[in-house]
Every structure is written in structure tokens, then in C-alpha cells.
Amino acid sequence: MSKAESLHGQWRSRWTYFLAATGSAVGLGNIWKFPYIAGEYGGGAFVLVYLLCIVVVGWPVLIAEAAIGRRGRKSPLNSMLDLARAAGASPHWRWLGWAHAVTGLLILSFYTVIAGWSLFYIVESAAGIFATGERAVVERVFRDFTGDFSAVLGYSTLFLSITMLCIGRGVEKGIEASLRYVMPGMLALLLVLVGYAMSSGDFEAGLRFLFAPDFSALTVNAVLVALGHAFFTLGLGAGAMMIYGAYTPARMSLPRSAVDIAVADTFIALLAGLALFPILFASDLEPQQGPGLIFLTLPIAFGNMPFGTLFGTVFFVMLALAAYSSAISMIESMVTIWIEKWRVSRAFAATVLGVIVWLLSLGTVMSFSIAHEPLLWDKNFFQLLDYITSNLLLPLVSLGTAIFAGWVVRRPVLEETLRARSRAVFTLWYGAVRWLAPIAIGLVFLSAIGFFSS
Ligand code: TRP
Numbered sequence: 424m425s426k427a428e429s430l431h432g433q434w435r436s437r438w439t440y441f442l443a444a445t446g447s448a449v450g451l452g453n454i455w456k457f458p459y460i461a462g463e464y465g466g467g468a469f470v471l472v473y474l475l476c477i478v479v480v481g482w483p484v485l486i487a488e489a490a491i492g493r494r495g496r497k498s499p500l501n502s503m504l505d506l507a508r509a510a511g512a513s514p515h516w517r518w519l520g521w522a523h524a525v526t527g528l529l530i531l532s533f534y535t536v537i538a539g540w541s542l543f544y545i546v547e548s549a550a551g552i553f554a555t556g557e558r559a560v561v562e563r564v565f566r567d568f569t570g571d572f573s574a575v576l577g578y579s580t581l582f583l584s585i586t587m588l589c590i591g592r593g594v595e596k597g598i599e600a601s602l603r604y605v606m607p608g609m610l611a612l613l614l615v616l617v618g619y620a621m622s623s624g625d626f627e628a629g630l631r632f633l634f635a636p637d638f639s640a641l642t643v644n645a646v647l648v649a650l651g652h653a654f655f656t657l658g659l660g661a662g663a664m665m666i667y668g669a670y671t672p673a674r675m676s677l678p679r680s681a682v683d684i685a686v687a688d689t690f691i692a693l694l695a696g697l698a699l700f701p702i703l704f705a706s707d708l709e710p711q712q713g714p715g716l717i718f719l720t721l722p723i724a725f726g727n728m729p730f731g732t733l734f735g736t737v738f739f740v741m742l743a744l745a746a747y748s749s750a751i752s753m754i755e756s757m758v759t760i761w762i763e764k765w766r767v768s769r770a771f772a773a774t775v776l777g778v779i780v781w782l783l784s785l786g787t788v789m790s791f792s793i794a795h796e797p798l799l800w801d802k803n804f805f806q807l808l809d810y811i812t813s814n815l816l817l818p819l820v821s822l823g824t825a826i827f828a829g830w831v832v833r834r835p836v837l838e839e840t841l842r843a844r845s846r847a848v849f850t851l852w853y854g855a856v857r858w859l860a861p862i863a864i865g866l867v868f869l870s871a872i873g874f875f876s877s
Pocket of ligand 1: 447448449450451452453527530654655656657658659660661662663749750752753
């Protein structure tokens with residue numbers, strides 16, 4: 424039998440696990456990345472491929488991560504080590520546990536910077552700075568702020584401190600206690616914004632941009648982006664779901680809850696698109712690449728609409744809440760590794776790791792000011808880190824995790840741990856994690872290599 428409880432804590436109910444896991448899944452990726460890449464890479468055609476990636480790869484890997492965590496009830500490092508030993512496999516599998524935690528830490532180092540921007544934008548929009556809706560004003564605010572090393576660092580430090588404070592307080596008193604309010608609040612604000620977009624924006628144009636399929640835009644690169652985003656948006660391949668799985672009540676069905684989480688995440692990404700694009704198109708603004716979409720174009724749009732100051736502020740509060748619930752999930756697994764390995768207190772681990780993430784985040788902060796020049800592959804530090812983690816590390820670590828769950832851990836152990844409601848569901852998952860997910864990830868990788876070399 425797997426142990427009933429982790430030494431690090433336990434979710435009080437299935438519901439709080441759902442909140443935490445969905446909180447991890449729903450983040451900047453849903454609001455800043457998804458709507459944009461969907462529009463860019465072929466609208467409905469891309470959404471279809473993305474959904475396929477979620478079903479074929481996301482669902483099985485999410486369950487695999489949660490199952491490893493639940494079986495081990497420890498940090499990803501020691502859970503993987505215990506499971507490998509129990510299966511008579513190499514203890515080197517623990518390096519995959521490390522890889523999970525390191526990937527999470529790297530992602531947090533740039534995530535916290537963008538989340539910091541949203542804090543700044545709450546202040547600015549509430550102060551009515553965008554009320555004019557003049558492009559020149561908004562652009563100046565954006566350029567002056569992002570190019571201001573100490574301002575960006577200040578806000579990013581503030582965000583990181585809030586995140587590490589929550590982590591330092593632990594699973595029940597920190598993560599659970601805050602997400603109880605943060606998640607419903609975030610969803611309520613998003614729904615308000617969708618209502619606003621429907622009544623004041625160009626809803627039809629938004630729908631068209633997001634859903635009208637353009638199969639010619641669906642390149643190999645687009646498929647790779649869809650796959651990378653499926654991992655990113657579900658928070659896979661970086662220890663988050665593994666450590667959250669370690670806190671799940673023993674009897675809850677993992678396949679079932681994975682469906683709930685994936686559906687909630689996708690639903691919110693689509694809602695975000697339905698809030699964003701009608702607002703942009705109402706002012707005839709072009710959606711564009713990356714952070715510029717929400718920090719540059721969106722404020723102009725809000726400025727041109729009725730009650731723009733109010734709804735603009737609502738938007739950035741919503742964004743900050745979504746980022747917060749994701750950020751905490753990126754570092755929790757590294758914190759548990761430190762607690763287990765060096766027997767330090769949670770507060771100590773959270774503090775030291777906070778400093779490490781902060782130091783790394785300097786690279787991203789500089790990427791918008793003194794070091795915005797490309798370093799490699801035409802990308803600066805921030806773009807490189809984003810690209811390497813999302814498109815390389817997340818798929819590779821997830822591939823390893825699928826292979827570990829599907830081929831190393833013994834089948835009866837999995838059956839006992841998953842708590843699938845029926846044999847058929849288990850068999851379906853088992854086939855997916857052994858064959859479908861690894862082959863899909865491998866194929867996309869191979870074609871990507873072909874793509875890069877051509
Ligand atoms: N899923 C979050 C988003 O869409 C980001 C995130 C949270 C994440 N936890 C993660 C990404 C772990 C990778 C790994 O913004």
C-alpha cells in the first residue's frame with residue numbers, strides 16, 4: 424500500500440486539490456500565451472491540434488506525475504528514487520526528479536518578472552494612466568517601465584516575496600489557505616471581463632480570430648508550439664503536478680481529477696481569448712507577439728472603451744492572481760527536496776531558494792533593458808530561457824516521466840495508486856502512457872529537428 428500522508432502536508436479535500444492543481448495550470452500561459460499563439464498559428468486549426476496534444480499527451484502525463492507523487496509521498500527526487508528501487512530499477516532515475524524541480528525553478532525565474540509587470544500595471548491602470556487610450560502614452564509607459572531595471576526588479580521582487588512567503592507557510596496554511604480565495608476570485612473577474620467584451624467589444628471578430636481554422640498556418644513549428652504549450656499550460660514536466668499529487672487523499676481517482684483539471688484549464692484559456700480579442704478588435708488593434716499583447720496593446724484598447732480604467736484594472740488584478748497560483752507550484756517541489764535532503768526547515772528552504780530564483784531573475788530583468796540584444800538563435804536571455812524550458816525541457820522531462828511510469832513502475836503498483844473508476848480507464852491510460860505519449864513526443868521532436876536543420 425502507498426503511505427497515507429506526506430510529511431510535507433496533505434490537501435484537506437479533493438476540492439482543494441482541484442483548486443491547487445487548476446491554480447497551477449491556469450496562469451500567464453492561459454492569458455498571455457494561448458490566445459496569441461492560437462490566433463497566430465491558424466486559429467481553430469491550432470486549437471484542434473492543441474486539444475489533441477492535451478488529450479494524447481497531457482492527460483496521461485498529468486496522471487503519471489500525480490501517481491508517482493502519490494505513491495512516493497515525498498519530493499520528486501525521493502519519490503522517484505523509492506519507486507525505482509521498489510521496481511528494481513536504477514537509482515539514477517532520481518535525476519529525473521531533480522530535472523523536474525530544476526525546470527520549475529528556471530521557469531519561476533522569468534515568470535516572476537512578467538508577473539511583476541502585472542503588479543505595476545494594476546497600479547498604473549488604477550491611477551488612470553491609460554485613460555486616454557493614446558498609443559504614444561501607453562507605449563512610453565511600457566518602454567519606460569520595462570527598460571527601467573530597478574522598477575522591474577522591484578515589482579518582480581515583490582511578487583517573488585509574496586510567492587515564497589506562501590510557500591514558507593506550507594501546504595495547508597500557505598497554498599491551500601490562499602487559493603481558496605484566489606481561484607474563485609480570479610474566475611469571477613475573468614467572467615466579468617468576458618461579459619464586458621461581449622457587450623462592449625467586437626465579439627464576432629474575436630470569435631473569428633480564435634476559432635476560424637486556417638490550416639495553412641499549421642506548420643511543423645506550430646505543432647511543436649502546441650505540444651510545448653500543452654505541457655506548459657498544464658504545468659507538466661516541472662515537478663508541480665508530482666508534488667501536488669503527493670498531497671492527494673489516497674482514495675481519490677487520479678484519472679478523473681486529471682480530466683477535471685485539463686477541462687478547467689482549457690476552458691479558462693478559451694475564456695481568456697474571448698475576453699481579449701473582442702476588446703482588441705473593437706479598437707482595430709492588431710494582436711501581436713508575446714508580452715506586448717497584454718501590456719501594450721490591451722491598455723490602448725481599454726483606454727478607448729467605456730469604463731476602461733475600471734476594467735483594465737480588473738484585468739491586471741485577474742492576471743496577477745492567475746500568476747500567483749502558478750508561481751507557487753513551480754517551486755514547491757524544489758523546497759521539498761531541500762527539506763528532505765538537508766533537513767532544513769521549510770521557512771529556511773523557501774528563503775534560500777527565493778534568493779536563488781531572485782538572482783536568476785536578474786537575467787530576465789536585464790533582457791528588457793541593458794541586455795535586450797540577442798545572445799543566441801536570435802533570442803535574448805529571457806527569450807532563450809522561455810524557449811528552452813517550454814519547448815525542450817518540459818517535453819523531455821515529460822517524456823522521461825511517461826517512460827518511467829509506463830515501463831519502469833510495475834503495473835499492479837500503478838493500478839493500486841491511480842484508483843481508476845474502471846478497468847477500461849486504466850487500460851486506456853496505460854496504453855497512452857506507454858505508447859501514445861512517448862511516440863507523440865518523439866515524433867514531434869524528430870520533425871522539429873528536421874525543421875531546424877532545413
Ligand atoms: N501552467 C502555468 C501557466 O499556464 C505555468 C506553470 C505553472 C507551469 N506550473 C508550472 C509551467 C510548472 C511549467 C511547469 O501559466
